């Protein structure tokens with residue numbers, strides 16, 4: 086058996102033309118990592134076309150890339166030192182390609198930041214420094230390139246070192262070292278430079294080898310975001326397996342667990358892993374599965390945690406820094422889709438605390454965050470989500486925002502917020518404030534119509550007879566002379582077809598719409614009946630809030646674990662007969678004084 | 687305490703994570719299986735991800751010029767692993783004798799017709815799909831003609847210049863076009879799983895693997911692999927499998943997986959690109975890139 090060699094992902098960043106491709110090409114060539122003859126072939130080709138050889142030609146395999154003369158993407162290449170294997174992520178420096186740079190850098194364990202000695206520190210040099218900090222990369226070295234163009238002058242190097250260190254200090258970042266190099270000529274790349282005897286800080290390869298791997302994530306509290314729950318029945322497979330990747334921590338058979346945000350408790354029964362020796366434990370970074378003692382209903386998106394350890398925060402409001410890459414700016418009060426671990430929920434930008442230009446660290450207060458700016462934001466979700474703050478547990482404290490199908494921003498969570506002042510509440514306050522009230526009060530209407538208004542939501546699982554009951558109820562009340570209306574929304578608020586708009590967001594829109602519609606109709610004195618399958622406790626609560634101050638009554642047909650008992654006004658059995666169901670609901674209406682009792686059926 | 691997670695564990699874990707994300711997000715998902723070592727490792731990783739099951743269909747494009755052992759091995763494994771096996775083919779081009787071996791078109795055009803076009807139309811459901819009936823062992827026309835939206839592919843970044851520009855989740859528009867300059871960002875294991883109508887997504891769980899990793903993993907997991915990769919005593923073996931008119935074996939006496947691993951680690955192929963046995967790659971500098979845009983993997 087060969088001894089396992091350590092690997093490390095290194096990203097190379099820097100302003101366009103500061104020498105990234107040259108650095109990578111040279112590292113590959115000098116460490117003997119190129120396919121035989123490739124370098125010579127490209128050199129030969131250049132000669133034939135009478136153009137100067139560039140290492141970039143070696144790397145730029147793509148036609149359009151060469152046409153534009155800029156490295157487009159985070160290409161991956163490999164080289165070895167005596168210590169470990171390096172995977173080089175060559176990140177484009179052009180600002181348009183910042184999202185490619187981010188994609189590359191987000192996977193990196195170390196970064197080499199390039200600055201052209203001749204051109205000096207550019208806006209992008211600063212922005213890149215900021216991004217490395219944002220992404221939490223700790224192993225950073227700054228390479229001052231093209232020293233040949235400044236006559237290998239130590240003073241030029243020292244000046245850049247001082248200025249750039251100062252900038253980095255402002256964002257709390259201390260690089261491991263600064264190295265003067267001439268990448269094209271190989272100075273201080275893998276061996277020292279005759280031209281710069283004054284430099285004692287080692288070569289690029291030395292500094293790479295001096296980088297340390299992150300401490301294993303096993304030491305943090307256990308977190309496994311649930312990717313899915315599988316029950317493949319083929320060949321009599323009886324296992325119900327919760328599958329995911331352990332982000333951090335470790336766990337073993339018999340440990341008490343809790344799923345968050347739902348709070349459902351259980352115990353690990355077995356560790357599931359295909360084609361390997363039987364396991365009783367699982368560790369950080371493993372994609373694995375578990376079975377648990379008692380059958381419970383769990384959905385993808387929950388985080389599996391160990392009851393005995395510090396648990397993640399569960400709340401619907403948090404403060405975060407976000408780096409924005411969207412074509413459209415991030416706007417206050419707009420709803421986006423939040424993806425954090427395997428949770429996907431609508432999120433509202435409830436406040437933009439400040440906006441930062443990453444290239445000069447100037448901050449301002451604005452109602453939007455533009456592309457390539459960083460914003461400190463208060464986010465609010467409809468349902469509570471589970472997360473950590475990034476300093477406690479980096480892998481479980483980061484998220485992305487999706488705008489118009491695209492990942493448009495990356496964020497790190499700074500703090501949870503626990504308060505009751507929700508965005509929805511402010512929305513309703515504003516709405517009610519602007520509402521022009523008529524002379525006819527709800528009391529007058531109720532007197533005239535001989536009933537108060539209400540929204541009746543008939544909820545429950547699919548195929549439980551909800552719609553039949555809703556229609557029967559409408560008919561019965563109508564025959565009694567009540568002002569009643571059945572609003573037939575589709576069973577699923579949003580059809581989950583592949584072609585529809587974003588599922589998470591359009592459902593949220595549909596709920597808001599329904600809530601506002603209900604408020605309007607109940608304000609007009611009506612009894613509004615609707616039946617919905619695709620709704621849970623939090624969504625119901627939102628509709629209730631939107632319908633306030635008018636009554637909302639919830640009838641649940643059949644057991645449905647998505648609701649808290651206190652949020653349901655009446656339970657019916659599954660497929661209850663229409664007559665019986667209608668009688669029970671009318672009783673409920675009488676009790677809730679929506680109907681006046683002399684009109685009893 | 688703790689378990690040392692080695693390089694193969696890390697690669698496996700990431701690939702499995704990607705496969706599970708894909709399975710959760712895409713209703714209409716398939717995996718391309720070329721019968722080669724990479725996509726066979728991919729198939730194995732699917733069994734890892736889904737605990738011994740493969741909960742989506744596998745698509746193989748049969749150019750009719752595949753080495754016969756490949757087809758035999760495909761069907762054997764499909765029956766053994768209980769795979770939902772689908773085969774597509776450009777029957778029209780074959781009937782019209784529009785192929786390189788027929789001498790009517792060049793290599794690149796042949797690849798386009800027999801691979802790219804066949805693949806595109808099999809995925810979209812426009813051309814007939816043949817599905818393996820496990821009872822009879824025969825292929826029958828599939829009644830499902832719904833387009834596949836998510837397509838899992840075994841491309842590796844170290845293989846070919848153009849592939850290193852890929853993402854794990856890489857959208858193609860309605861015409862399978864690929865905008866190299868405008869790839870979505872991927873960070874912290876959040877992938878692009880939201881898309882406008884008409885887009886489909888290529889999913890690349892093997893992007894971070896090298897050829898050596900593939901063989902090390904085949905060795906570690908004992909994955910059944912076609913013996914075309916091994917020297918059968920003639921001092922020759924295939925390093926990469928394609929159509930027989932365009933793929934030549936390399937000189938090598940590696941007789942089993944561990945021989946190959948050894949050969950790659952220190953032997954003669956250490957610095958020679960793997961696809962050098964594939965003729966169409968040499969035809970023109972940007973040919974492969976062009977084919978990729980057209981959907982050939």
Ligand SMILES: Nc1nc2c(ncn2[C@@H]2O[C@H](COP(=O)(O)OP(=O)(O)O)[C@@H](O)[C@H]2O)c(=O)[nH]1
Nearest residue numbers: 101102103104105106107141231267268269270
């Ligand atoms: N004089 C000199 N030129 C260099 C050096 N390193 C890179 N260059 C040149 O700077 C230009 C841009 O380099 P390149 O690596 O393509 O930059 P990238 O855009 O950051 O990838 C090319 O013409 C290189 O040859 C160096 O050390 N000295």
